Amino acid sequence: MPQRRNLRDGCRLAALSVAWCVLLWMLIGQSAWAGEPEAPAKPLTFGVLPMGGPSESLESWRPMLDDMGHALQRPIRSVSVSTYEGLAQALAEQRIDYAFVSGRLALQAVTQDHMQVIAQLTRGDGTLGYYSVLIVEKNSTIHTLDDIFDKPGHWRYARGESLSVSGYLVPETQLFAARKLDSDTFFASVMVDNHQNNALAVVNGEVDLATNNTADMERFAKHFPDQYARLRTVWKSSLIPHAVIIVRTDLAPQLRQRIAQFLTGYAKGRNAAAELAKLQLIHDISGFHAAGNDVLTSFADIDYTLEQRRALSAQWVNNDAMKARLQKIEAAHEQLIRQLKNNQPITLARHNDEP
Template structure:
């Protein structure tokens, strides 16, 4: 650009460039991070799997997240959405740094979205998990599972989203697949919604049977005691491990360690009584135990069982093709479990 100019003109251009650079630097925010670094003052976004409604979830988590803000000395932005797919999409678009997730969502976050498990929910009763259930009206003609399965195409069914562990995956694998049934085709109609709305649908006579879980049923009892009294559990699953907290691996290791220490120590320190009261707002929990990716193996097993069921019910051009599919499912599952266990 300076070629062909005399010395005086070159000095003027260099002066203008220097002045422009000073002005440009002055417009940068104080403490701004260099390219490739994490701005220490940038907000961290905490994604919340909704329990009840999104607004209710945000309100329940806010006191704890305010304490995280004070501990880290940086803003914490909370986001809660109405669906499992909504939180999964936010994670895939890297709009979430830390998240409270069910095991199935956490499995995707760890294997596809470069996140890691740092803590697992604990409850005051010492339980290591919760149970998926099928609920019917207390006065329903359905008294046994045999009565349910004896009449395909008769009952109205309400279930959770496909990513919901207790709302779909566990009932589908432990109950329906065991009887050679696909719930999406067995019932007269299928309505997909959250646990609260599905329980209300049964209580109000809009559905005959619905999926839910024991933890959400406790919360439902608190908020809708009259409707809860009109429900009865028809089936209960085996134990499902509690939800977990995950964090992005590309955050600085020191920051990840700070967050993990805060999460697993919350409610256990010198300010434990106040913090325990904050935790109780979040689905009546007692805290978070240290956890890692290996704690997601039970959810990998659930996905494995579901893939096997799908392969069993599919149409195949030959026995060889069928067996090849089963080998691929087993190979992928073994690789996933090894990955989760760090092998």
């Protein structure tokens, strides 16, 4: 009996020793972990389409971005530039992880910069898009498009940058390319600036007409009511789809999904009223709905039309060379449309057979 009791006591002591060793190891491990905190999540960089001025864009987006940073548990930096070209360069240089951009800029990013569309904005009035417009001073002698096109080389014109959908691409396609004209050579002078400055140029008599869009004109009316009252619209385009959110395809799939889920769920949950108020700071945005690259097909059509016009107006060694070029433009457009509709990665090569 004493021998058996000594054996049991020895086992208990051994078990206690093991337990103390495990506890000591856990305490040492916890102490070491507490002394080396986990590295913070890498910040995300959000690019902002120029609306008004860069500082205005950053200020209006910040409340929503702060909510997104809290939801994703990582800081979000924002980048706003004064030009479309500046934002396009930032995307090309991979300095932006996701961005709010116009359809044409999104198409360039999707086809060249490894981005994809994940969401599209919705407006409070339920519209599916907006319209490009031509504006003149209220007392201008321009009343119809014929008044413009009957006088080549006469009027002073203001337009947006070459990547601006409503400020350049849509008017150029629907008004000038359709008439086999180029706005840069049709007018007596051409000024390139943002929508706000172009509208002010019309009011101040610096130009005779300018491009703009219905959304920016609403913003202009709020900021410059007296000047807005002195403007008149002489043309309105067909519907242009709303701007979109694009994200880098090399971000982790789970992160891309969380970004998309945040956007499409924002202003729709229990804090909908407060979140909607933050979206309203961005100018009548009511939320975002899920979208893919297929929403960019109309912008691919715009590029196709302008490419055709350039080919037809270029100098060629013979008709066969021109026909070959037009066939390549047609084939590339058809391929791009298929890939956009299928939400496939874009792999089109640039044309290198320009005359």
